[in-house]
Amino acid sequence: MIDGAVITLSRTQFALTALYHFLFVPLTLGLSMILVIMESVYVMTGREIWKSMTRFWGVLFGINFAMGVATGITMEFQFGTNWAYYSHYVGDIFGAPLALEGLMAFFLEATFVGLFFFGWERLSKVAHLAVTAMVALGSSLSALWILIANAWMQYPVGAQFNPQTMRMELVSFTQVLLNPVAQAKFVHTVAAGYVVGSVFVLAVSAWYLLRGRNVDIARRSMAVAASFGLACALSVVVLGDESGYVAGENQRMKIAAIEAEWHTEPPPASFTVFGFPDVQTHRTHAAIRVPWLLGLIATRSIDQPVPGIVELVARARERIVSGIEAYAALRTLQQDPDDGNARARFAAHEADLGHALLLLRFVEDPTQATPRQIEQAAWSTVPNVPVLFWCFRVMVGLGVFFILLFATAFYLASRHRFFENRWFLRIAFLSLPLPWIAAELGWIVAEYGRQPWAIDGVLPTFLAASPVPASSVWLSLAGFVVFYSALAAVDVYLLVRTIRRGPDGFGFWPITSAPAGAAH
Amino acid sequence: MPDYETLRLIWWLLLGTLLIGFAIMDGFDLGVGATFRFLGRTDEERRALLESVEPVWEGNQVWLILGGGAVFAAWPLLYAASFSGLYLAMFALLAALILRPVGFTWRNQLADPRWRSVWDVALMLGGAVPALLCGVAFGNLFLGLPFHFDELRRPVFTGGFFGLLHPFALLAGVVSLAMLVMHGTAYASLKVGEPMSQRAAALGRWAAVVFAIAFVAAGAWVAGIPGHHIVSGADPLGPSNPLHKHVGLVPGGWLLHYHVHPLLWLAPLGALAGAALCFVALRARRPGSAFLASCLAVAATILTAGVALFPFFLPSSTQPDHGLTVWDASSSARVLLIMLVAVVILLPVVLAYTAWVFSVLRGKITLESIRRHAGY
Numbered sequence: 001m002i003d004g005a006v007i008t009l010s011r012t013q014f015a016l017t018a019l020y021h022f023l024f025v026p027l028t029l030g031l032s033m034i035l036v037i038m039e040s041v042y043v044m045t046g047r048e049i050w051k052s053m054t055r056f057w058g059v060l061f062g063i064n065f066a067m068g069v070a071t072g073i074t075m076e077f078q079f080g081t082n083w084a085y086y087s088h089y090v091g092d093i094f095g096a097p098l099a100l101e102g103l104m105a106f107f108l109e110a111t112f113v114g115l116f117f118f119g120w121e122r123l124s125k126v127a128h129l130a131v132t133a134m135v136a137l138g139s140s141l142s143a144l145w146i147l148i149a150n151a152w153m154q155y156p157v158g159a160q161f162n163p164q165t166m167r168m169e170l171v172s173f174t175q176v177l178l179n180p181v182a183q184a185k186f187v188h189t190v191a192a193g194y195v196v197g198s199v200f201v202l203a204v205s206a207w208y209l210l211r212g213r214n215v216d217i218a219r220r221s222m223a224v225a226a227s228f229g230l231a232c233a234l235s236v237v238v239l240g241d242e243s244g245y246v247a248g249e250n251q252r253m254k255i256a257a258i259e260a261e262w263h264t265e266p267p268p269a270s271f272t273v274f275g276f277p278d279v280q281t282h283r284t285h286a287a288i289r290v291p292w293l294l295g296l297i298a299t300r301s302i303d304q305p306v307p308g309i310v311e312l313v314a315r316a317r318e319r320i321v322s323g324i325e326a327y328a329a330l331r332t333l334q335q336d337p338d339d340g341n342a343r344a345r346f347a348a349h350e351a352d353l354g355h356a357l358l359l360l361r362f363v364e365d366p367t368q369a370t371p372r373q374i375e376q377a378a379w380s381t382v383p384n385v386p387v388l389f390w391c392f393r394v395m396v397g398l399g400v401f402f403i404l405l406f407a408t409a410f411y412l413a414s415r416h417r418f419f420e421n422r423w424f425l426r427i428a429f430l431s432l433p434l435p436w437i438a439a440e441l442g443w444i445v446a447e448y449g450r451q452p453w454a455i456d457g458v459l460p461t462f463l464a465a466s467p468v469p470a471s472s473v474w475l476s477l478a479g480f481v482v483f484y485s486a487l488a489a490v491d492v493y494l495l496v497r498t499i500r501r502g503p504d505g506f507g508f509w510p511i512t513s514a515p516a517g518a519a520h
Numbered sequence: 521m522p523d524y525e526t527l528r529l530i531w532w533l534l535l536g537t538l539l540i541g542f543a544i545m546d547g548f549d550l551g552v553g554a555t556f557r558f559l560g561r562t563d564e565e566r567r568a569l570l571e572s573v574e575p576v577w578e579g580n581q582v583w584l585i586l587g588g589g590a591v592f593a594a595w596p597l598l599y600a601a602s603f604s605g606l607y608l609a610m611f612a613l614l615a616a617l618i619l620r621p622v623g624f625t626w627r628n629q630l631a632d633p634r635w636r637s638v639w640d641v642a643l644m645l646g647g648a649v650p651a652l653l654c655g656v657a658f659g660n661l662f663l664g665l666p667f668h669f670d671e672l673r674r675p676v677f678t679g680g681f682f683g684l685l686h687p688f689a690l691l692a693g694v695v696s697l698a699m700l701v702m703h704g705t706a707y708a709s710l711k712v713g714e715p716m717s718q719r720a721a722a723l724g725r726w727a728a729v730v731f732a733i734a735f736v737a738a739g740a741w742v743a744g745i746p747g748h749h750i751v752s753g754a755d756p757l758g759p760s761n762p763l764h765k766h767v768g769l770v771p772g773g774w775l776l777h778y779h780v781h782p783l784l785w786l787a788p789l790g791a792l793a794g795a796a797l798c799f800v801a802l803r804a805r806r807p808g809s810a811f812l813a814s815c816l817a818v819a820a821t822i823l824t825a826g827v828a829l830f831p832f833f834l835p836s837s838t839q840p841d842h843g844l845t846v847w848d849a850s851s852s853a854r855v856l857l858i859m860l861v862a863v864v865i866l867l868p869v870v871l872a873y874t875a876w877v878f879s880v881l882r883g884k885i886t887l888e889s890i891r892r893h894a895g896y
Contacts, residue, residue, distance in 0.1 A: 080603025091596020
């Protein structure tokens, strides 16, 4: 049947390569925008220092961009290599946004990025700024298409199962494009990327100021990062993608798990700031609760309930029972596609077919499932509550910290008082790794919280994997760990080296006529 | 609105177009990557060769990314079966492709010759391995891959990595590698100054000869192996279900279309003519004409293989009835139409700005220009 080892290995590989890829993507998103801002100031004011800033941060952008591209190809390939059944089952819907990402976004980004580096002497000021803007636009558009695809996994709208092709097929492309979850995710993720870029610029600039090096460039860079970062950090938190969680049933399960809300509370539900969720007893120990807050965040109302885990499991149980009907009817239809009875029965229950597939983990034939197996399958819809609970809280805590950090930087920048506040510069420098932690935790909440589904309510993850030998996946996974670790080490080494060398070392600022050799 | 059969045919053509786009655009930078360490003997010479492709290779590679995305969107069954079936080969390809962006960006960050040698080797692997593997994969299509579908329609493979290294597939790999070396050296000869241009032209002539010989040998070999053809049960207008048809095997069957429509012989003749013209133009030191000729050879080679396999994408060697064809592996008609509209609107835009970028970067990269370089 289904080889458990292959599923675990494929999930591990996908999670690791996706988290790794997302170390580089948000910095690309954020730095490309910051480059546009800096170069715009250069074009508008004509002051050479802003060009030097663009070029220096551009070198760091380039080192990081290469890693983003390199690790991105892996993501596109892996759906086919490791998730073949997924690719067949939902490729009719999921493939289009990925192809459009290539056509509309990645082409733009990748075609113009070369000119960013090689076009300084060949293009006019305005034309070069346009090139930089195309790179930034391409990376943000790229995020849009990927998040449309990802949102469909969380909330699969506009599609229907076709018994003849045995897969989901597109019914409404407009619904897929205008998926409310996609909109919430896009704003949240892109703004988070801008925060990563801003903290990066802020932290590196703080390091220069602490050492009294590259002061002119660092002060200006810090001002850009502070204002851009403040706006983006506010967007990330206020427009957090929790707002999208009310849309689908699994999304509701995700929010119940994040909040460790075991039972439905009378609305508006309270928000648990702190506590220890206990999976065995369905209680949260030592909980500190803020009345009303969860109801307001999740439903944007005071009269709608936020359903609890136990109630959602009961709902899943009903859907599994209904799904068994659909599964049985589908079996009949495979033998005789013209059986009118089976067609009617399938049509009545097809929305729950995915829930019947959950049973395949416990029984060979879902139509023979015992009540105990149905109960098991219903409880399998609950993701890992303590992990989601804590990841979410750390992420939100970091988000609030970034707002304070940027607000302080903004205040100091507007008063020209960075030098008197070495404590602030130290905090700013030490904050460097934090936005990456927040971004990775965000993906863990979103995707680990989607389990047990690959596609919410449609296709369980354990069924989606490719039936390849476990030994092959061991080999590819081990290869990734070794290869990616080596690349990460070189990447960090080059970034650190470039930062140490600084705009002065490159001859960008103060401008020297003969820049030192190696850095062509 | 075009009917399902027409849409499927259009998407077969579009996939061919994307593949040719990939081979022509990314092909030349793969070819330069595979050979630059031989063509350039000093670090300056190598930097000039790399710089001839460095600003554009990234955009070129999107043709491959887009090709992958288009297979996913338009031919999901093909995407699922081929990527999982060629599992380890795919990861070898991936590893080679990952070396390229980091190699290009990182090589010149440090002046240490050992550091640069390491990334030179990485870039060579990044150029040669994909060129070779793409050919090996194409060769395996003619042999068929050992797979069938289970009751849930999951592709099940019964072969391993080394099964892919059949002598015929390796020969196809040689065709592909020689073709892209010819293409890349023609480009380098056009784009860089002396003495690299001269060396590129010399190597390109050799590559053209190897390509032509391997291409003819592969063609003769194909005439002897069994070709798949649909006996009954295919429905070009019906839903995509690869389990309903019956497939027969005929010795030399892959050449059937050529016997029925003799005009199609123009495709393989075009490939050979392209190689011959490229050879002649390189000898006459006309690199621009040589590059156009190698473009012809590349496009005609892919066309030759595509025509031979039609309507098959991925024949099955163990369960021929389950082989994937144009008629039973596509997305729904709705998705094919939406994606067609997107391609018709967006691809010309892509071509327009790509052309602009190339025009900004026109001109030869000489050793003088490398020495003048101000850095990033």
